[in-house]
Amino acid sequence: MADPTPEPSDDRALLRTALSSGRIHSAYLISGPPDAARALAVDFVRSLVCEADDPESRPCERCTACRRSSVTVPGHEPATLDGAGKKGPLYRHLGDHPDLLWVERGADDTRVRIGQIRALQSALRLRSHEGGWRAAVVADAEWLNAEAQNALLRTLEEPPSRTVLVLVAATPASLLATVRSRCQRVVLRPPDVDPWLAADAPPELVALRERLVRAGTLDLAALLDLAEEFRGARAEAALATQALLDVGCALLRERVRQGVAAGRADLRAELDAFDTLRDARRSLVRFNANPQMVAERALLALRGALA
Numbered sequence: 001m002a003d004p005t006p007e008p009s010d011d012r013a014l015l016r017t018a019l020s021s022g023r024i025h026s027a028y029l030i031s032g033p034p035d036a037a038r039a040l041a042v043d044f045v046r047s048l049v050c051e052a053d054d055p056e057s058r059p060c061e062r063c064t065a066c067r068r069s070s071v072t073v074p075g076h077e078p079a080t081l082d083g084a085g086k087k088g089p090l091y092r093h094l095g096d097h098p099d100l101l102w103v104e105r106g107a108d109d110t111r112v113r114i115g116q117i118r119a120l121q122s123a124l125r126l127r128s129h130e131g132g133w134r135a136a137v138v139a140d141a142e143w144l145n146a147e148a149q150n151a152l153l154r155t156l157e158e159p160p161s162r163t164v165l166v167l168v169a170a171t172p173a174s175l176l177a178t179v180r181s182r183c184q185r186v187v188l189r190p191p192d193v194d195p196w197l198a199a200d201a202p203p204e205l206v207a208l209r210e211r212l213v214r215a216g217t218l219d220l221a222a223l224l225d226l227a228e229e230f231r232g233a234r235a236e237a238a239l240a241t242q243a244l245l246d247v248g249c250a251l252l253r254e255r256v257r258q259g260v261a262a263g264r265a266d267l268r269a270e271l272d273a274f275d276t277l278r279d280a281r282r283s284l285v286r287f288n289a290n291p292q293m294v295a296e297r298a299l300l301a302l303r304g305a306l307a
Helices: 011-020 036-047 064-069 112-124 146-156 204-217 220-230 234-261 270-286 291-306
Strands: 029-032 099-101 134-138 163-169 184-187
Touching: 011 099, 011 184, 029 036, 036 064, 036 099, 036 134, 036 163, 099 112, 112 134, 112 146, 134 291, 146 163, 204 220, 204 234, 204 291, 220 234, 220 291, 234 270, 234 291
Parallel strands: 029 163, 029 184, 099 134, 134 163
Antiparallel strands: none
16 A cells, blocks of 8 residues: 655755766656756756866856756747647757757647657757757656657667656656666655645645545535536646646645544555545556546545545
């Protein structure tokens, strides 16, 4: 049975040690709070191409490579990706650095598509423009379906020279074991206050959290009515269901923490519900399950745990 409490360690030092020693692995998997994990991935790959002599000072923000890889230049907003390649590119560069590539879900997509991975692989087969390291970040890695992951596996098994692949995922549970096993794991410690439960969370998340807290008091008909709200256009419905799962898992983690602190002997209902929500996430991500049906399953599990 999965333990919903987060790992206590934080492995940021692993990346800094790799930069200092020059022993760079061909693939890393950074998991943890999404914003922090993405920021760390950006910092790491920019440090790889930084021209500063002291590894501890990278990225230095002064050299040509740092200026080119900057993602905060006013007036130069990142290109919006399109997984089909019709309304936008399949991948983009960090800043305008030719050797730093970035892949994430397209604006209207519920997953990172296999076409994006193949385009990335084609780009990585070319020589480095600057003659040094190349790196590709796959954000939203938990939204790679099995086909895209298997395609990515070829690059992980036979990485091009002086090329680093960085996968970023809120949780690695949806990634294939064969993918995880070929990556150096970097686990970020969550903040003391779960961002999904923070008082300053976006209003829509606060409203969702309050509704889920009341799920334990709803009868079956009311619960199914609530699940009806997670139907509609696939992209929007999947994102809304993902938020439901994230908030639900956060509530269960907090219940477990409080239960442990209070000396509760039986937390099986919370742990079982947490397992159900994790399975529901895998169904939504890996198997393209119907968002409304996933929401129904999650809400029933929460109702049983929060009653």
